[in-house]
Amino acid sequence: MRRGLILAGTLALAACAGGPPPEVATPTPVLPPEFLYAPDAPTGTALAELLPEADPGFDTLAAQALAGSPTLAEALARIDQARAGADRAGAERLPSLGANASVTGQRTNPAQFGASLPPGVAIDTERVSYAANLTARWDPDIFGRLRAQERAALARVDAATASSLAVRNALVAEIAASVIDWRTLDARQAAIEEDIAAAEELARLAGVREEAGIAPGFDRVRAASAADASRSRLAALASERARLTGRLVTLTAQGAAQVRSALALDAPEPALPESPVALPSILLANRPDVLAAAATLAAEDAELAATARRRFPVFDLSAVIGLLAFSPSDLFDEDSLVGTLAASVAGPLFDFGRIEAEIDGAAAEKRAAFQSYRGAVYTALGDAEAAYGLIAAADRELAAAQAEAASLQRAASLAETRQKAGLADFLTVLEARRAADASGERAAAALGRAQRARVVLWQALGGEAQPTTRSTSQ
Known part of the structure; x- marks a missing residue:
């Protein structure tokens, strides 16, 4: 017993000699107090209002995509995979029980015992044994290595969940933008x-x-x-419709006929809600890519802790209770009952830097994860700033395009009136009409860009507030 205690103490001291794991600073990125291009006063607009939710075509296509998109299904399968890993990590902390049974035949060469045996002593050269055992094993995880691995696995679940939400938001945003582009084509065609x-x-x-x-x-x-030029512009819209149809087929996992059927639904008048006022700090809680990067950083931190705990001894408790007999009829005799109870401790003494190298690698992974997190935060900040600025610029462009179209159409109408009254020649009417051509189309295109800018802001600010947890096995 004394020798065992000395050995355990020696192993523990040798394992602890390496010191604590390296510290990796992970300060929260400092964000500005407000967005530069955001509205100065609250607008009362909800984030969901930035999407064309009143459009039945968008609702239909978005529902189809969320139900059958291969990309989203793959992301949801990653959640199931991460959950299985977390379940396995949690199970490693619990005892394991097992059972076994065996029949063993053994033949021995009597010559191995020498030529002269004591009188009356004989060697049974052939023996058959029958055994049945219950086994148990448990690692008490005194130094917390298994607990750290479980924390890492749970953080991976959070990362996979946030990543699936990012895929969902991207899918919804792509469909919204494609539907807006389709409606814009309808408006351009009418113009x-x-x-x-x-x-x-x-x-x-x-x-x-x-x-x-x-x-x-x-x-x-x-x-x-002039009429031929307009017909040429009209014919060019067909290629854009074909591109959008193909894109929506990919996004929704539906056939082209189903996509066109959804787009044929009557659309309401396009709405341009004001930009919702938000703070940069909400990106840390709403953006799925930021949440995924933060969860990955937490997982790498736990992995570093688990790797550092490999310096410490591992205590193992095991027990076996069973039956051993050399005849089937004796298997349940009292004398056949056998058992073993054991406790062991094992730890590194001299590994010539193997564990230190693993710790250094885990620390580097954590530093990389932190920089990835910082990159995600500032990417989110840049996306939101750009989206706010894009809406402001698109709205100004729309106002100018609509004013231009109204002015040119009015000029063309006045030229026709003056020509009928004999106050202007036909060439003036032609020039006024040529100037007015495509002005309505430009205004329709500007309206589409303004609507699209709002979808960009929806995604930049985090999009859907609640993650989807649908499992592919359900």
Whole structure:
């Protein structure tokens, strides 16, 4: 007993000689008190209002994507994988019980005992034994290595959950942007069709004037060329529709017919809610990528602690109780009962730097995880600043484009009125109409960019507030 205590003390002292694990500073990044481009006064806008939730096409496609997207299903499977790892780490702290049974036949060469045996002593050269045992083993985890590994595994679950939410937000944002682009194409098409109708009417009037001999054929040709230019712009929209259809097929895991059916649903008038006022500090709690990076940092911290605890001895308690007999009929006799109870301790004495190298590697992983966390925080800050600025710029562009379209359309209308009253020539009408062409399309495109900017802000500020926990096994 005394020797055992001395040995255990020696192992413990040798293991503790390496000192504590290296300290890795992980201060919380300092963020500015407010966003530069955010509104100065509260607007009362909820974050969810930035999405086109009133659009039935968006609702349908988003629901289909959340139910069947392969990308999201893969992310959810990563959660199940992390949970299985956490369950395994937790189970390692509990005792393990087992059972076994065996039949062993053994033949011995009597010559191995020498040629001269005492009188009356014989060696049974063939023996069959029958055994059945219950086994138990437990590591009491005195120095907390298993507890640290369990903390790391639980942090990995948090990281996987946050990552799945980031995938979900990205999926919803992509669908929202694609639906907005589709509705923008509808608005651009309507504007181009109006340009075509106006140009065709001018071409018809120019043809009448040409037949009456009061205008050259050049006026009709110029009016027809304006209509042809508008038809060219209209034909170019088909390629954009095909690209959006393909993108939505990928996002929703639905066929092109189902996608087009959802997009055919009547859309409401586009809304432009004001930007919600938020503080940079909310990014630390709302952004899924920041939460995932923070959870990964916590996991690496626990892994470093578990690696450092490898310096300490490992205590192991084990027990075996069973039956051993050399005849099946004797298996349940009282004399067949056997058992073992053992306690062991093992620890490193001289490993020539192996554990220290593992600790250094774990410390480097923690430093890398901290820098990744800092990068995620400032990426989130930059995304939010850019999104606020993008909304402000897009709204100014929209106001200018709508004012331009209204002014040019009014100028074209006045030119036609003056020409009918004999106060302006037909060339003036043509020039006014040419200037007004595409102004409505530009205004529609600007409106689409303003709507898209709000989706960007929704994602930059964290998007969906609650993580999804649907399991692929359900």
